[in-house]
Amino acid sequence: MESSSIPPPPMDDPTIADPLSCPPLKWGILGCGRVSHDFCQALKHLPTQKVVACSARSADSAQAFATKHNISNFYGSYDDMLQNEEVEIVYVGNVHSLRRSTGEMCLKANKHVILEKPFACSVEDAEYLIGLAKERNLFLMEGMWTRFFPAVQKSRDICSEKLLGEIATVYSDFNFCASDSDEYPSSFLYQRKLGGGANLLVGPYPMAAASMYFGGRAPDRIQAVGQVDQEMGVELQVAAVLSYPATGTEKPILGSSGMVYPKLPGTGVATLSYGMLCETPEETVVVGSKGRMKIEGPGHCPTKLNVELKAEGRGQVGKTLIFDYPLPKDTPEIVEAGGFVYPNSAGFCYEAAAVARCIAAGKKEAPQFTIEETKLNLKIIEKVRDQLGVKPIWEED
Ligand SMILES: NC(=O)C1=CN([C@@H]2O[C@H](COP(=O)(O)OP(=O)(O)OC[C@H]3O[C@@H](n4cnc5c(N)ncnc54)[C@H](OP(=O)(O)O)[C@@H]3O)[C@@H](O)[C@H]2O)C=CC1
Numbered sequence: 001m002e003s004s005s006i007p008p009p010p011m012d013d014p015t016i017a018d019p020l021s022c023p024p025l026k027w028g029i030l031g032c033g034r035v036s037h038d039f040c041q042a043l044k045h046l047p048t049q050k051v052v053a054c055s056a057r058s059a060d061s062a063q064a065f066a067t068k069h070n071i072s073n074f075y076g077s078y079d080d081m082l083q084n085e086e087v088e089i090v091y092v093g094n095v096h097s098l099r100r101s102t103g104e105m106c107l108k109a110n111k112h113v114i115l116e117k118p119f120a121c122s123v124e125d126a127e128y129l130i131g132l133a134k135e136r137n138l139f140l141m142e143g144m145w146t147r148f149f150p151a152v153q154k155s156r157d158i159c160s161e162k163l164l165g166e167i168a169t170v171y172s173d174f175n176f177c178a179s180d181s182d183e184y185p186s187s188f189l190y191q192r193k194l195g196g197g198a199n200l201l202v203g204p205y206p207m208a209a210a211s212m213y214f215g216g217r218a219p220d221r222i223q224a225v226g227q228v229d230q231e232m233g234v235e236l237q238v239a240a241v242l243s244y245p246a247t248g249t250e251k252p253i254l255g256s257s258g259m260v261y262p263k264l265p266g267t268g269v270a271t272l273s274y275g276m277l278c279e280t281p282e283e284t285v286v287v288g289s290k291g292r293m294k295i296e297g298p299g300h301c302p303t304k305l306n307v308e309l310k311a312e313g314r315g316q317v318g319k320t321l322i323f324d325y326p327l328p329k330d331t332p333e334i335v336e337a338g339g340f341v342y343p344n345s346a347g348f349c350y351e352a353a354a355v356a357r358c359i360a361a362g363k364k365e366a367p368q369f370t371i372e373e374t375k376l377n378l379k380i381i382e383k384v385r386d387q388l389g390v391k392p393i394w395e396e397d
């Protein structure tokens, strides 16, 4: 009988021990906002990576960004940047509703692309972009940077080595106080037509945690509840439970006290919470028959893991393992350009380095976070949106 298993650690290049080692690649930055700033800052940890161009809707904004990051070419139009032949890959850091159009633009200009999360506002848009990338033989990935943190890679190893036994439960939360940084209701976070709302903004992270620890399988049941802002029509917070079916079917066996029904391997539940009203510990906890593992907050960009292996008897811990993977320290160049906006953003360097390795090796997606997984998670996000009665961006009010 088959038992569920977490896929082996998906190294893009198993011979690479240093997560920052990578061949040269020339980047163009599309959208000159906060996350693009952080991404450029993190690239400064990678001497082989060069940002050769940036673009924004306004030339002034692109120029200010280029000056801050010492980028030689800036453009007041995304399209103009895509004509620059030096640009090999585009990092897209703009609003959610523009994913399809900007993704299309980049791929049609024959550029490899990282689209920040969410990959798209609908499965249909995602499929369109995936088809285009395939047709043109280009690399395409959702910017699920979590997957490239050494702590997350380690957590995958731990699961695939079955140290925790059969995974039965995953808890993952990501709630932050949007009011700390984004004004209500003017920020794009609250604009339904721009793809705002917690479901697209933070939902991709807990969804990706569930899909990773349940081996990229599709849940057979999804139940979501949450609050929708009445004025703006976007989700403010969501609790979602996903149920995973068994991967094998076991027949009852005759035990000493009659028929015994062994546990069904692979069955599991993921309990996910995400939103933008309050700050939760932002942890992911993975629990299996032999122990549990906590990916310490901030769980979407973690540096620490804590593993407790069970001893015999309820509540008994046999062994505790702690893993710590500090981020690279800010260099004077990074400090001078203003540091980072978001937590642990130096960790973008792991994602960028892995993508540079993939592209040099001719890969069209990253094994750490495949297009299939992106699609699976978007399908769940769409279901949650339906259950909460939120209109998709293309529907009229
Ligand atoms: N991986 C991560 O850790 C993070 C990812 N993100 C993701 O990054 C993306 C951008 O987020 P963030 O940088 O925080 O957002 P910003 O508010 O900084 O905006 C980013 C860019 O979006 C464009 N934009 C903003 N408002 C509008 C509008 N009304 N109409 C059209 N375009 C607009 C602008 O592009 P332009 O410069 O061209 O004018 C702006 O620079 C989102 O997908 C978000 O989910 C966000 C934070 C962290």
Ligand SMILES: O=C1OC[C@@H](O)[C@H](O)[C@H]1O
Pocket (backbone or CB within 6 Å): 176, 201, 202, 300, 342, 343
């Ligand atoms: O991806 C993200 O979206 C929302 C941000 O506030 C958060 O820090 C970031 O990582």
